[in-house]
Amino acid sequence: MVWRVVYVLLLMFDALRAEECTEMTDLDLKDSLTGTSLSVRLLLYTRVNVSCGHLLSHQEPFSNPRFNLSSPSTFLIHGYRPTGSPPLWLTEFVQLLLQRRDMNVIVVDWNRGATNINYWKVVDNTRKVAANLTDLIQKMEVNGANLSSIHMIGVSLGAHISGFTGANFNGRIGRITALDPAGPKFNGQPPSKRLDPTDAQFVEALHTDMDALGYRDLLGHIDYYANGGADQPGCPRSIFSGSQYFKCDHQRSVFLYMSSLNGSCPITAYPCDSYTLFQDGKCMDCGKFAPDGCPVFGYDAVRWRDRLLQLGQTRTYFQTNKEFPFCKFGYKVDIVTWNQKTHWGHLTIKLSNRKEEVQVELNHKTLMFERFVESSILAQFERDVQPVKEITLRFCTGKGLRPRTKLRLLSIRLTPLQNQLSGPLCRYDLLLEENKDVTFRPIPCEDSNF
Structure with a gap:
């Protein structure tokens, strides 16, 4: 009952x-x-x-x-x-x-x-x-x-x-x-x-x-x-x-x-x-x-x-990631080269704090590197890696069996776009050989302009 x-x-x-x-x-x-x-x-x-x-x-x-x-x-x-x-x-x-x-x-x-x-x-x-x-x-x-x-x-x-x-x-x-x-x-x-x-x-x-x-x-x-x-x-x-x-x-x-x-x-x-x-x-x-x-x-x-x-x-x-959290962390990348000849190609950039790393391939278009002319591009990374202790660059022309190109960088500057990040990261006088990783420790930029 x-x-x-x-x-x-x-x-x-x-x-x-x-x-x-x-x-x-x-x-x-x-x-x-x-x-x-x-x-x-x-x-x-x-x-x-x-x-x-x-x-x-x-x-x-x-x-x-x-x-x-x-x-x-x-x-x-x-x-x-x-x-x-x-x-x-x-x-x-x-x-x-x-x-x-x-x-x-x-x-x-x-x-x-x-x-x-x-x-x-x-x-x-x-x-x-x-x-x-x-x-x-x-x-x-x-x-x-x-x-x-x-x-x-x-x-x-x-x-x-x-x-x-x-x-x-x-x-x-x-x-x-x-x-x-x-x-x-x-x-x-x-x-x-x-x-x-x-x-x-x-x-x-x-x-x-x-x-x-x-x-x-x-x-x-x-x-x-x-x-x-x-x-x-x-x-x-x-x-x-x-x-x-x-x-x-x-x-x-x-x-x-x-x-x-x-x-x-x-x-x-x-x-x-x-x-x-x-x-x-x-x-x-x-x-x-x-x-x-x-x-x-x-x-x-x-x-x-x-x-x-x-x-x-x-x-x-x-730009966003493919899933939550969708936000990316961006840098404006400015490069000045001093090769006698003009070169075209793509860059891959890797950031590391020696515990974790993030990488982005900048391949939405072919970049032109002309002597003493600044080339700029946006690099958006899937997550924030701080503090950045090492940067790795790779240059690629995609020309196959032709002799490897060497890109001589007078300067490279990575300027963070989020306010909470640190100041611009720079490196001067750097040699990139095609399809080879070059790792370096960034230094504070000397001034606001190249």
Whole structure:
């Protein structure tokens, strides 16, 4: 008899918990093939219920006592769901947001409407989702919420949903973060038909798959092009890799932004006109952002908002590792040679503190070494090795069986790009023989110029 009572109580507890906690809609490929009609659900998370979503009523959202209108609100909006499954990153994303700040996190669940093999139909639904969110935010404003405290984070199609919603408030919403905004059906469209800088007081866009699923051109006050904006480190390059071949680059935007929420390894974004110029080390001057320096990518970028608004749309670049922590540690490498003849080739640089070492091959282009003319390039290492006690260089021309070239260095300077690192490292009068490692101990640079 007792066990029956316990069993009933457990069932009642499970039923109450199921009624109290709501998870994102979970569909499957069958739903995608048949198509789904749009239905928008709003799931509220706060520091009181970090892992338990509470469904907000569209008619009476403030009937939920956990929804605090005096707190800032962040809307997290997913994109196209071709297989119907909830995003794997959703729970961790919510938790990271709530660790950073006490806020309302509202997950916009439009999986019914985003799950459809017909992508064009899903695109049509983005305006309807925006209308739904507009209605909620209007209620929030009427009841005293400050639109400046609203942050919309949109992934892929969710980025344009954020833009459409912000446009309905004439850009009074505080911030829009676009994570690899969708490109198909939006590329080449006028601002009224996509996200644009007028949709919020501060609009930022991260590009990680601009040659496929993402958007190519500028969309915000600041646009970040991670690793050039297309192919991401560690993502497969063959169609035989399965679904990861199609989604890895696109999804990397989410994981990069989540990493910025962690805050343990900040990534500096360098304003530049092209990725090639960035790799050549031509865009390391952050003077126009003084006294704070170049913007930090991600959640804390809002610190640079006022300066970015003065500068207009700003294109920035950075490089990352293939997995967490994504940040790299960079040096601007400047070389002056004194060979009589001009030589072309590549360099490999290894840094060591005699306990661990890191290496990078600078082979994105062939460097020209002309007598007494400074050659510059950017070297990004996977991790920080301090203090640098030894540097190893290898010079390669790739000319095969031809006589080995000797490169005579008048000077080489490695200038760290992160403020927390030590000063520039130099060496003078060094001879490099092709395909042979030369190891030396760096010394402090004599002055700021060669």
